[in-house]
Amino acid sequence: MVRAAYDEVLDWANSVLGFDEARYRATQNGTFLPTRHGFDVYYGMPVTNVQSCQPGKKIYSQRNLVTFVLSRTAHVWASIAAVVLVGLAVGVVSRRVALLVGVLMVVAFAYSCWFVGSVTLVSRQSCVLYRGETLVEQPVQLQNLTVRLTYEAVAWLNRTTGGGGHRSSRLGVNNRYNETEAAATAAHRAPFFLMMSYIKVHTALFTTERFRGVSAAGAYGDNVEEMDWSVGAIMRAIEAAGVANDTLVFFTSDNGPFLERFREGGWSGFDHRFRVRQRQIASAVPHVQAEEQRPWRLRGGKGQTWEGGVRVPFIVSWPSVVPPALESNAVTSHLDIFATVTSLAGYRSTRTVDGVDLMPFLVRSNSTTSAASATTNIASAKTHPHDFLFMYCGTHLLAIRHRAWKAHWATAIWEAGLDHCPDATLCGCEGKAVERHDAQPLLFNLDRDPSESHAINATSAEYQRVMAEIMTARDKHLRSMAADSRPSRIESAPWRKLMPVCDFPNGHCEEKVPREVYDWFESESATR
Numbered sequence: 163m164v165r166a167a168y169d170e171v172l173d174w175a176n177s178v179l180g181f182d183e184a185r186y187r188a189t190q191n192g193t194f195l196p197t198r199h200g201f202d203v204y205y206g207m208p209v210t211n212v213q214s215c216q217p218g219k220k221i222y223s224q225r226n227l228v229t230f231v232l233s234r235t236a237h238v239w240a241s242i243a244a245v246v247l248v249g250l251a252v253g254v255v256s257r258r259v260a261l262l263v264g265v266l267m268v269v270a271f272a273y274s275c276w277f278v279g280s281v282t283l284v285s286r287q288s289c290v291l292y293r294g295e296t297l298v299e300q301p302v303q304l305q306n307l308t309v310r311l312t313y314e315a316v317a318w319l320n321r322t323t324g325g326g327g328h329r330s331s332r333l334g335v336n337n338r339y340n341e342t343e344a345a346a347t348a349a350h351r352a353p354f355f356l357m358m359s360y361i362k363v364h365t366a367l368f369t370t371e372r373f374r375g376v377s378a379a380g381a382y383g384d385n386v387e388e389m390d391w392s393v394g395a396i397m398r399a400i401e402a403a404g405v406a407n408d409t410l411v412f413f414t415s416d417n418g419p420f421l422e423r424f425r426e427g428g429w430s431g432f433d434h435r436f437r438v439r440q441r442q443i444a445s446a447v448p449h450v451q452a453e454e455q456r457p458w459r460l461r462g463g464k465g466q467t468w469e470g471g472v473r474v475p476f477i478v479s480w481p482s483v484v485p486p487a488l489e490s491n492a493v494t495s496h497l498d499i500f501a502t503v504t505s506l507a508g509y510r511s512t513r514t515v516d517g518v519d520l521m522p523f524l525v526r527s528n529s530t531t532s533a534a535s536a537t538t539n540i541a542s543a544k545t546h547p548h549d550f551l552f553m554y555c556g557t558h559l560l561a562i563r564h565r566a567w568k569a570h571w572a573t574a575i576w577e578a579g580l581d582h583c584p585d586a587t588l589c590g591c592e593g594k595a596v597e598r599h600d601a602q603p604l605l606f607n608l609d610r611d612p613s614e615s616h617a618i619n620a621t622s623a624e625y626q627r628v629m630a631e632i633m634t635a636r637d638k639h640l641r642s643m644a645a646d647s648r649p650s651r652i653e654s655a656p657w658r659k660l661m662p663v664c665d666f667p668n669g670h671c672e673e674k675v676p677r678e679v680y681d682w683f684e685s686e687s688a689t690r
Contacts, residue, residue, distance in 0.1 A: 192295040215289035216366030297664045299673045304368035309683045312392040316399045322354045323403035365423045407482035415474040421463035421582035430460040430470035461614045465588045467553045467561040550635045555591035566609040572596040
């Protein structure tokens, strides 16, 4: 009984606090690190940046760790206590057994608090920095991390492309790299792939002194400003190397704002196109209420399938191919990046891939096509990259996007008066954390209601027609997927694993940053 409760607590820690095989087993033998999956060089954090990574911050809103764990597991201990008390009352359980169970409960709860506070993302020690497969900093020092990541990215680009025609030309093969890494980069001077995974904009918020207080939007705005500088530095390195016209760049985000952190977590804003289209909507659909024509904030945020959680920026740069200022309303997915890049490389997979090649929606039809006409052509195209997009939580299909419409089978249960779940750290997306709509899915037209504020009447002809199309696609999709091929989290058994530790048993190490990195930063940021 107590072991079952212990397992449930650990399962909660896995799903809510981010303790999983991919993150922590990576630190045991490198199995899941990028260098084991095709990357020649890796420098970064194998875990996400959370509030715990910054001194004085915590990932939960409760007063302390004990109340946090208790708030999430009280039902477990209450259930065990109830069973024992009932057993005592009917004479099935002796006082000795009851006492033993009580002691075991206390021990299990204490261990749960230790485990959550020491081995999950609640602990600052989980914020680690790797160079290749070597743990070089624990806990990570955030303040100058964007500078370090940008420096490494630019240095790698210069080594790989043979570039360096601007002030960063002195960035040669850094002596901190071993000979294997240097040889690996030298061997790939033709096509290259750089994945720059920023540790922002995300709580904990951090910037160098240079970008502190520069934005009217506070700390969040400062973080955006610093990231803007970093993107510019990388783009300048690509241009200086003379490969800008041959380089396809994607800029995007993994999810919407982390609303549980309030002002630190960002905002889901407004759909800027909605203001422009108000008159078109009103004339095309006269019965739309004035309230529906307002540019509402997108609903929901990170961890939710509402538009505020899944609609993110997607910017593409390829000067010789993609016309500037091109804007498309086509529905796309991050899964399309893989399909697009492999298609450009001439690779044709024999496996079923969820993404689609986006180049037909991006390429210039001919050398004389203007940005304005290209925009018109794409906006008026009757084809879409995805007729249907399927949105999952683990193995559970929660929502489907079909062109202008989106249907929800389950939506997050928010905390009172909010559209997010601060007490829970993040809204859940399965089980008791969601409200089911299986009998009558919620349907929204995102063209006229991007905030998903007004569900389409289930008795209307529009609802009946669109849901018939979506249900047909849903049934076909589910039939096509074997149970073991659905999206799922990696199973983990965390009690068999330990936190990665550098300088054991101290668990503390700090990477020495050469002076040249700061000199480069001062020179590079001066052009901003």
